[in-house]
Amino acid sequence: MMTKLWEARSLYDWHATNAVTRVKQVIEIMDAVEDTIRSRYDLALTDLTVLDVGTGQQQIQSAWLARRNRVIGIDLDVVAKGWSPRGFLTMWRVNGAYRTVKTLARKALRLDAMYARALHQELGRGAEDIPVYQMDVAAMGFPSHSFDFVYCSSVLQCVPDVNLALHEMNRVLVPGGVGYFTVQLYTSETGSLDPRLYSGDRSSIPYWAHLRPAECQRVSGNAWLNKMRLSEWRQCVDACLPNPIVKLSQPQAHTLLAIAQSLQERGHLQEYSLEELVTHELQVSWRK
């Protein structure tokens, strides 16, 4: 219990200090996504009908997209806007007590307000007006051919049936529409999604702890993960999407490669390829 409270405290400190940095980081990433889409498909992310899949509670990417497009979001969780009691009751029913209390705490501690302020400061708009429907990406209620651009960041590693989700994301695109998703690889160094790996407080966590039987109890993620390997992602993407382009993002590859090689020499992580250990995420795009 004390450990959990301490983790919550350090996570709060991290967000409180880093809201502006995080928003700036996402803006940079979205600028790069825009360049990629323009160069691969000659498509400008302007004046489009856009679906943001799995917006999360902060909706930073949705806000970026909504500067020049009509944006609709979906999330499996209810995304609570403001303080409406009805919103929180729905959240309690759909997301359960734990996530509702977490959201209430986040709001009471003004973390959501900090992100909203950072968004207004950096983008000149927030996400207050962007509709977010509670929906599963694997069973969306939109008619086919509804969106010009489908965007999905860091969601599909939490989805049990990725084939179904990719078919759905392609179904709702108009013919000629473009899709883009990123997914964090389970075999990456931070693939457990233990929040401490992101908040810089990783002193007690060995590298790739979640993949090492003797160390895996030292990490705990905050979401269910499908644990798909790199080869499974490649197969799935090829089977479900027309002409997908897959890029592997490998920040810090040099350092991680040396650590992974040294661990493998000592008998650890032998069943994993170096490529999947140093790959942080897959970035996939396609045109329907």
Ligand SMILES: C[S@@+](CC[C@H](N)C(=O)[O-])C[C@H]1O[C@@H](n2cnc3c(N)ncnc32)[C@H](O)[C@@H]1O
């Ligand atoms: C790691 S967060 C990513 C949030 C945001 N896209 C980002 O990149 O910052 C993953 C989000 O996906 C949502 N999610 C998980 N499974 C989903 C599903 N089957 N359909 C829609 N959203 C889902 C979660 O509720 C959560 O808000």
